[in-house]
Amino acid sequence: MTTRTPARSLLALALLAACGGPPPPAPVPPPAVGPETSTLRPGEAPRIRNLLPPVPAGTGTLRIQVMYPGENAALTAADSNFIFGNVGTGGASLTINGAAVDVAANGAFLGFVPVPADGVYRLRARAGGQAAEMERRVRVPGGRGGGRTSAGIVGGSVLPRGTITAMEGEAVTVHFRGSPGAQARIVFPGGSSVPLVERRTVERDEGFMQDRTSVPREFTEYAGSFALSQPLAARDTAMRAPTLAGSGGRAGTAMIEYVLDGRTVREPLELSAAVLRAGETRTGVAASARPDGMVIGTALPGSGTPYHWSFPNGTRFTITGEREGAYRVRLSGDQSVWVPVGDVRLEPAGAPAVTGTVGAVRLDPAPGWIDVRLSTSDRLPFEVRAEDDALTISVYGAESRTNWLHYGHADPLVRRAEWNQPRDDLYTLRLELAEPVWGWRTFWDESGALVVRVRRPPHIDPRMPMRALRIAIDAGHPPGGAIGPTGLTEAEANLAISKHLVRMLREAGAEVLETRPDAQAVDLGARPLRATVEDAHLLVSVHNNAFPDGVNPWENNGTTVFYNQPQSLDLARHMQAEILAEIGLRDLGIARADLALTRPTWMPSVLTETMFLMIPQQEAALRDPAVHERIAAAHLRAIRAFLEGRAGR
Template identity: 45%
Template sequence: MTARRAALAALLAACAPTARERAPMHAIPSPVARGALPPIPFVDGPLALDVVYPPEGASIPPVPRTFVFGSTGSGRARLWIQGVRVPVAPNGAFLAFLPLPPDGVWRLEAERAGIRQRVERRVRVERPAVLRSTGGLEVWTETVEPRGDWALPEGAPLAVGVRASAGADAVLRLADGRELPLEPRPAWARVEGFGPERAERLAELADYRGLVPAGAALRGAALVLRRGPDRLVVPLPLRLELWPAETAWRAHVLGRPDDGQALATPAPPPAAPYHWLWPTGTELVVTGRREGAWRVRLVPGLEAWVDTAWVRRGLAGAAPPSAVGAVRLQPDSEAVVLRVRVERRVPFHVEADIRRVRLRLYDAVARTNWAYEGPADPFVAGLRWEVGPGPTVDVVVDLAEPLWGWRAAWTSDDALELRLRRPPRVDPARPLAGLRIAVDAGHPPLGATGPTRLREADANLAIARRLVRLLRADGAEVVETRPDTTAVPLTLRPVRATRAGAHLLVSIHNNAFPDGVDPWAHAGTTAFYYHLFAADLARCLQRALVHALGTRDLGVARADLALPRTSWMPAVLTESLFLMLPDHEAALRDPAVQERIARAHRDGLLAFLRQRLGGGPPCAPAPVTRQAPMPRPSRPPSGPS
C-alpha cells in the first residue's frame, strides 16, 4: 500500500463518527431532493443475493468504514450484513456503509418468504508496511525515498525522506560512514477530491526530509533513526546509475501513437498531473531517469518528467539557449496563427485564458526585433514579447474576442506555429445550428457498476444517444467518439474530436467513490475542465444538470483528465449521478431520466454559447437544494433471528 493511501486511511479514521453518532442505514436520506428523481420501481423476483462490491479477494485500504452494495432480487427481501439490518430498495438493491470486518470477511444474509441465503466475501485489508524497533520506533517503509532505478549526473541534488516516529534524530548514513541530518516536519494526512479538503495532524509521526548530492556513497546508504538508546536502521532501496557530472543528453519528442504528443509532469512518476503538452519534434535536454521517465531540464531550477516511450534520446551534451527571432500573426478563416522563429525546437508552455494567450519558450534568449501583428483583425487586440524568468522568452497575444482553442506544431523550417482558434459564428436564434459537437459516451474500458449491475458505459451511451438526437434536431453536426458498445481507447477519443474539427466536446459520465468515502455525505453532480477557456462551459453544464436533477451541487473543478485536456475546443467531462446509490442507478435505467440528463447537457451547451458569444447571462451556481435534517437512531438495528 502506498504512503498516500495509508495517510488517507489514518485521516478517515480520525474523522469517522462513532457508532452512537451514526444514523441507521434506513434513516440516511439520499442527497437528491425529495421528488427530484422518480421513485425506485418495485421488483419482486426470486431471492438472489448478489454482491457487486467488493468482489472476492478485493484489496481494501485500512479505512474505518467502507461500502458494500449489490441486490437481493426482491424489494420484499430483508438483509443483514455483519448482523446489521440493511435497508433493501424496492427493486432489491442495497448499499451499506459499515465498519470493516476485523477478520476481512463480509457476511451477508438475506431472507424472503422464509427462504434464506448467505454469502461471504473475503477481502484483503491493506496495512502500512511498518518496521518497528524493540523500543517502539517505527518507520513506514513505503515512504522511504528515493527508491527504485535512478540515473543522475554525479552531484545532482536528490531528495531523501521518510515518515517515521516523531521526536527522533534522523540521518542518512552514507556508505563511507558520513551522516547527513534530515529535518523533521509535521506529518499530515490529507483527503482531497470528494467534498471539502480535510487535513489531520499525525502527532505520533513526522516527515524527515533532506537534499543530498548524487554520488557513489549513496550505494549502500541507509536511514538511521535514534531516540534515546533506541535505534532503527532502514537500507535505502535505491539502485543508482551515476553519470559524469553535468552530463546531459539531447532528445526528441516522438509522441504518443494516437496524437503525436508527449505529456510531461512537474514531478517524478507515478502521482503527478500533466502540465506540458509537446508536439513531435520538440527538442529536450535529458538530465536523469527514474522508473521509465526521463528528467528534462527546462531552465535551471525547473524540470519536467516525460515517459521514455515518447522520447528518442540522441547526442550527448546540451545545446546553448535558442535564439528567438521574429514573431508574427498570420490570420486565416479558422484561426490566427502565431508564428515564432527559433534556432532550436525548444520546449514550451501555453497558458490560454479567454482573452489572453501566453506562450513561454524555455531555454531561450530574445533576439526578437520584429513583432508583426499583421493586418487588422477583429480577433486580435495586441501582440508583444517579454523576457521571462531564467532563460525564457514569453510571447503574449491579447484577444478582442473569446479564444476557442489552440494547438501547436513545428514547421519544416523550425518555426513554432501556435494556432489560436476563432470563436464560431452562430445564429443567435439557433446557436447550435451549423456547429460541430463531439459527444463522448464515457467508457469502456473500465467504468463503474451499480447495485443491480447497470454498467456505467451502458448508461453513458443511452444518455449520449439521446443528446445526439437533440443536438441534430437543433441543427448541429455531431461527432460520436463512441457511437456503440465497442470499446474505444481513451487517448483516441479526443483525437477523433480534434480531427473532426469539433467546436465543443462533452464527455458523459456517472460517478463512483473510492473505499472509505461516505456515499451519502458526498454524492452529487460535478463537471470537470482542464483549460481555463473551458471553465465557463463546465459552469453552464453544471448549473443545467443540478437544476434538472435536484442533486447536491459539488461545483466545477479543474482536473487533469484525458478528454478535458483537449486543447482545440472547450471540452468538459460531466458526472451527473453516482451509479452506486440505488436511487441514482434506478434513475439511470429510466428513459425519462436519461432524457432529462440529455436535455440538461443540451441546455448547458446553449447557455454557454449565448454567454460566450454575447447576449446571455453568466452561468451562476444553481440554487442550493434544502434537505430535511438527518434523523437520529433511537436504538441500533438488530441482527437476524
C-alpha cells in the same frame, strides 16, 4: 466515472459547495446506513429536491448478490466503507454484520458500515418465509507500507528507492517510518554518515471527495538530507541503472542504521544514483509514441501527477536529472518540468545545452484560424496560456531577435500582438483577441518554426445557435466505469443518455460526432484526439459517478461537472446549473480537473457526472428511458445557453 470499480476513481477533485441562507438546525448523526436523501450538515442549505422517480417495485427469488466489494478485494478504508448489491426482491430485510440495511423496492441495497476487523462481511436477508445468507471476504488495510522488521522499521517505507541522477551537491532527502524513540542515520560507503531526525508522521488521503489527515500513534518518521557527491549502487541488481551517465567513481551502497533499545538494524538504501558535475547536463529530443505526438510535462515526477505542459515531438530539452522514470527538463534558470524517460531520445554526451533565439514573428490568417509563426533558432520548450480574450506564448531558453512582427493582412480577431523579454532565458508573445479564446493547437512546421494555431470562434446564429456546428459527444467508458447494485454498468447508462442527446442536437441543426457510437470499447486517448482531428467545436463527455473507498455515499452523492481549459469554464457552469435544475440532487459544484476528456485545447470541453450508480434510487433512474431523455435535455439546454452567450460577444 473514470474507473472500473467505485474504489478506484481517477477523478482528482470534487467541490462540495456550501450554499447561502440561514443554517438549518444541527443534524442528528447519520445512521450506519442511509435513506435515499442525506442529513444536512451544519450550514448547508436544503437544496436537495430529488426530482427522480421512486424506485419501481420488483419481486423475485430471494438471493444475495454483492456487486461491491468483490471477493478478496483489497479495501483502502480501514474504518467504514460502502457495500452494495441486491437481494433479488423488494420487501426484504437485510443485515450486514448485525447492522440493519435498507432494501429498496427493487431489492437493491447500499450500506455504509464498519469494515469488519476479520475481513468478513456476513449478510443475512429475509423476505416472507424465505431466508438467505452469504459471506463476502475482503482484505483489510493494516499499517501503511507493510509489517515491521525486528527493530521496528516499517517494511518498504525507506525512500527514495530506484534510479536517480542529480547535479553534484543537490540535496537528496531520505525518510522512513519506524517505532518512536530510536536513533537513525545514513551510513555511506567510506564510513561517513548523516543523522536522520525523528519527526511526527502525518498521513493524508487526497482525491475525489477526500481530504483527510491522520497521525499514526504506533509509528513516527525519520528523515534527513545529504548532498549527492558520489554515485551509489542498489543491492537489488534488477534495478534500472541511471541513463544519464555522470562522472564517476566507484559506486557503493548506502545503509540505513537504526538503533532501538540496544538493538541495531541495517537496511540498504535501494538507490541507484549517478552524479552530474557542473556543465555536464544532457540534451534530448521529444519522441513520444502517443497518437497525438506530444510529450507530457508534469510539475513532479511519477504517475498520477496532473498534466500541465505538452511538447510536440521534435522539441529539444536540456536534461538535469532523472527520478521515478522521468527526466528533469530545465525550462529556465528557476523552473523545471518532468517528462517520461521513454518519451525522450537522448543525444550524445557532450551535446550543448538547449538555448536559442526567437526572430521574426508572423501572423498568417486563414478561414478557420490564424497561424502565429515564431522563427526560432532551435526547437525550444514552450508553453501556451489562455486568459479570457488573450493568449500568452512563453518560449524557454530564448532571447529575442524579433525586429519584425508581421500582422499580415488586416484581420479583426487579433487586436494586438506584443513580445517581451522578462528574463534572459524567457521570451513571451502576448496576443490580445477581439473575442474570447475558443481554442488553439501547437506544432513545429517543416522549417523548424513554432506554430501556434489560434482557432476562430465559429459563427453562431442567435436564433439557431447549434446550426452547422460540429459537436462531439462522448459516451464515457468502456473500458472501465462504475456499476450499480443491480448490475447496471455506467457504460450502458452513459450510452443511453448520449443517444438521446445526439438525436436532440441533430434536430437542432448540429453535426454530431460520436466518439463511442455503440457498446464497443474505445481507447480513452483516442476520443479527444478524434474530436480534435475532426475539428469539433465542442466536446461533451457524458458520465455517471462512483466513490473511492471510505466516502459515505449517503452524505456525499450529487452532481458535478469537470473542465480543464479556461475556455471551458462557462460551459461547465451552464451544464451544472441545467442538470441540477432537472434532477435536483446535491450540488457538488464544478471543478477543474486533469482528465483526458477535458484536456483538449482546440475546443471547449467538459465532462458531466450526473448521478452515482451505487445509490439504489439513482441506479433505478438510470434504467429509465424517460430519465435518460431528461438528462439529455438538460445537456442540450446547457449547450444552447453557452452558445447563445458567445453569439452576443
